[in-house]
Amino acid sequence: MKKTVIAAAVAIAVAGVAVAAVPIVERYAAAQIKAEVERGGATVGAVEVGLFDRRIAVRDVKTTRGAEISIGHWEASGLAWPIEELLQGRTPLAGLRWGDPLRASRIELHDMRVVDRAARTDWSLSALVIDGFDLARFDADYEGPYRFLALSARAMAALSIRRLEQGNAVFAMPGSGDTFGVASTIIERYEGGRSATAVSRGLEATAKDGKSPLFRISDIETSGLDVRRMLAAFSSDEWRPGSPIGQVKVERASITGFSGDTLSRYGVSLGSVTIETVRESAQIRRSRTRIEGFVLAPPLRSLESLQVRLVLQTMGLRELRLGFDCSGMEDRGRAEITIDHCALLATDLAEINFTAKVVDADEAFWRAVDDGDSAALYDSKAALASAQLVLADKSLLERGLKALATTTGQPVSATRANMARDIRRFQPAGVLITQDLTLLLDGVARFVEQGGTLTIDARPEPPLAIDRIDYLMSPGADLVNALGLSATLSR
Numbered sequence: 001m002k003k004t005v006i007a008a009a010v011a012i013a014v015a016g017v018a019v020a021a022v023p024i025v026e027r028y029a030a031a032q033i034k035a036e037v038e039r040g041g042a043t044v045g046a047v048e049v050g051l052f053d054r055r056i057a058v059r060d061v062k063t064t065r066g067a068e069i070s071i072g073h074w075e076a077s078g079l080a081w082p083i084e085e086l087l088q089g090r091t092p093l094a095g096l097r098w099g100d101p102l103r104a105s106r107i108e109l110h111d112m113r114v115v116d117r118a119a120r121t122d123w124s125l126s127a128l129v130i131d132g133f134d135l136a137r138f139d140a141d142y143e144g145p146y147r148f149l150a151l152s153a154r155a156m157a158a159l160s161i162r163r164l165e166q167g168n169a170v171f172a173m174p175g176s177g178d179t180f181g182v183a184s185t186i187i188e189r190y191e192g193g194r195s196a197t198a199v200s201r202g203l204e205a206t207a208k209d210g211k212s213p214l215f216r217i218s219d220i221e222t223s224g225l226d227v228r229r230m231l232a233a234f235s236s237d238e239w240r241p242g243s244p245i246g247q248v249k250v251e252r253a254s255i256t257g258f259s260g261d262t263l264s265r266y267g268v269s270l271g272s273v274t275i276e277t278v279r280e281s282a283q284i285r286r287s288r289t290r291i292e293g294f295v296l297a298p299p300l301r302s303l304e305s306l307q308v309r310l311v312l313q314t315m316g317l318r319e320l321r322l323g324f325d326c327s328g329m330e331d332r333g334r335a336e337i338t339i340d341h342c343a344l345l346a347t348d349l350a351e352i353n354f355t356a357k358v359v360d361a362d363e364a365f366w367r368a369v370d371d372g373d374s375a376a377l378y379d380s381k382a383a384l385a386s387a388q389l390v391l392a393d394k395s396l397l398e399r400g401l402k403a404l405a406t407t408t409g410q411p412v413s414a415t416r417a418n419m420a421r422d423i424r425r426f427q428p429a430g431v432l433i434t435q436d437l438t439l440l441l442d443g444v445a446r447f448v449e450q451g452g453t454l455t456i457d458a459r460p461e462p463p464l465a466i467d468r469i470d471y472l473m474s475p476g477a478d479l480v481n482a483l484g485l486s487a488t489l490s491r
Contacts, residue, residue, distance in 0.1 A: 026051055033058070041065035054079040067116040071109065078105025098151045099140030104133045122172040132162025144237045153234035161190040177208035193228035197221070210261070218257020224277075225250045229370060244373035252276050266305050267298040267319075283333035291324040314403035321347040335361040335382075350396040356387040359463055383463035384483075392453045420445040436480040443487025452491040459484040 030047040033056065037044050045060025055077040062070045080103035109128040115121075138158040142150050163186070170181040183202025187195050200220045204213040229246025233239055258270040271293020278286045297319035298305035298312070312320060326342035342354040361382045368376035398412075405415040423445040427433055440456075447454040460483050471477055479485070 037061065042069075050077075053077055067114050069115075070111075070113050072111025073108070074110075075108045076104045076106070079103070097140070098155070099138050100135075101137040102133070102135045104130075106131050107133050120174040124168075124170050125166065126168035127166065129165045130161055130163070132160070134160040136160075142237060144239070146234075146239065149234055150237070150239070153231045157192050157228070157231045157235060159190070160192065161187065163188055164190065178214075179206050179208070180204070181206070193231045194224070194226045195222070197223050198225055205260070213260045214262045215260040216258070217255060218259075220253070220255050222253045223251050225253070229372075233371075244371045244376075247370050247372050250275060250277060264299075265301055266308070267296060269293065269295045269297075283331060285330045286327070287330075288325070288327040290326075291322075294322040294324075296320040296322075311403065314406045315399035316402070317399070320349075323347070332361070332366060335359065337361060346396065348394055349399070350394055351390075351392045353390045353392075354388070357385045358382055359385040360465075365466075377466050378469075380466055383465040384458070384460060385463040387458040389456045390453060391447075391455075393447075393451050397448065397451050416448060420448045423448065430474075430476065432476050432478040434478060434480060436485070440480055440485055440487050443489055446489050447487075450489065450491075452489055455488045455490070457484070457486050457488070459486075 026049045029049040029051075033049065034044045034047045037047075037058070040063075042061055042063035042065075044058060046058070048057040049055070055075065056079065057073070057075040058071070059073050060071075061074065062068075080101075107128075107130040109125065111126060112128075113122070113124040135155065136158040138154045140151060140154070144150060166182070166185040168181070168183055169185075170179055172179050181202070181204045182200055183204075185198070185200045187198045189196035198221070201218065203217040203220065205215045206213045226249040227246075230248055231246075233244060233246045253273075253275040255273040256271070263269065270291070272291075274288075274290045274292075276288045280286060296308070296312075298309040300306060300309070312318065323345040324343070325345070326339070328337065328339045328342075330337050337358040339354065339356045344352045359382070362380055365377065365380035365382040368374065368380060401412050401415050401419070404419075405412045408415060410418075423441055424438075426441055431437070443456075444454065464482060468482075472479055472482060
């Protein structure tokens with residue numbers, strides 16, 4: 001019994017000594033960290049180390065070696081960093097190397113500024129808070145000329161973050177001194193290049209001496225943003241500027257609140273741009289893009305805007321309102337891409353709608369789409385099966401002819417007749433003039449004469465393969481027959 005009591009007493013004493021020694025160890029580690037950072041050419045105001053909560057806090061860091069960097073406060077807690085590294089002064093702030101893993105429950109950065117006079121760049125960040133930071137080990141061996149870009153992409157591919165919140169980031173462009181800023185960004189559940197949600201507010205581009213933004217976007221919101229293919233491209237030793245960067249995918253994106261001096265100078269306003277993608281199965285994906293609330297109402301501020309305003313006035317318009325709505329489907333099982341509906345609507349003027357179908361989309365085609373490599377499409381046997389352009393006139397034709405008649409000093413009837421005649425006589429250079437082409441031009445001419453709805457169909461037989469597109473550019477090409485073009489007019 002006595003031995004048990006004595007052993008317990010000794011254990012308690014040892015634990016007490018260990019606890020009492022913690023502040024000493026923390027101060028020692030803080031001193032080592034401060035010395036290590038300053039050995040690298042920086043000055044440090046203060047360093048704090050908390051062993052129990054695995055925390056490092058550094059204040060007032062400044063360095064002038066290379067780029068001028070100043071950090072008001074940097075803190076990481078819940079660190080998964082070896083204690084022996086801390087005791088030797090090697091921390092995630094000074095000792096982290098490319099490829100090293102790092103985990104932290106929370107990372108905070110406040111009042112940071114980086115000035116690179118050689119590159120003539122200046123960027124600042126008021127606050128950055130990251131929860132659930134998990135950087136896995138990654139390959140840091142790189143043989144190419146773009147080391148920083150490649151290793152950054154590899155790090156982003158190895159990184160997971162539960163939540164990131166950034167406040168007031170400003171970047172000054174090299175040379176001009178113009179600035180680009182973002183008031184705030186919040187990213188939720190980022191994993192290796194894909195984020196559940198991301199929201200940025202207050203994006204602004206401002207001239208160096210400007211008092212108000214040249215261009216501003218109030219909000220950008222995305223869900224299911226996927227840049228994994230882009231990170232894979234940048235990570236490669238073989239990547240060079242101009243190489244494919246991979247397809248960026250998003251389930252939903254919304255951009256709203258467009259403003260700024262550049263838009264107001266020309267009297268342009270824009271409501272919103274939205275992109276939606278729905279994956280119905282592993283093989284089928286539907287997407288839709290909309291642009292709403294576009295208005296052009298040129299003010300009397302410059303010669304260019306005055307000219308546009310005069311053109312609108314001759315057409316009897318005070319402003320021009322446009323909308324765009326485009327939807328399509330990708331079906332890899334059936335090897336098809338379909339544009340179901342792609343409409344440009346000019347309110348009370350006209351509606352233009354385009355549809356198309358691509359068939360025989362093979363592996364080379366999908367690889368080119370996924371990699372964002374348009375040149376690789378020529379290796380594919382995919383072909384255009386059909387396309388249709390429908391122009392429904394509401395008042396655009398009459399207004400346009402009146403404007404043209406005003407500038408030429410001719411009656412509208414004469415202007416209409418002359419335009420129809422010129423269309424019928426049109427002979428495009430390098431194109432075979434055939435009876436089918438004559439019929440096509442006649443259909444367009446009758447649309448000018450009568451108005452209504454003009455439909456131009458392309459139904460090549462057999463479907464026109466992508467690798468035959470160059471034929472359409474060759475002298476003497478029979479475009480009408482190759483594309484199966486026809487024009488019809490309806491009232």
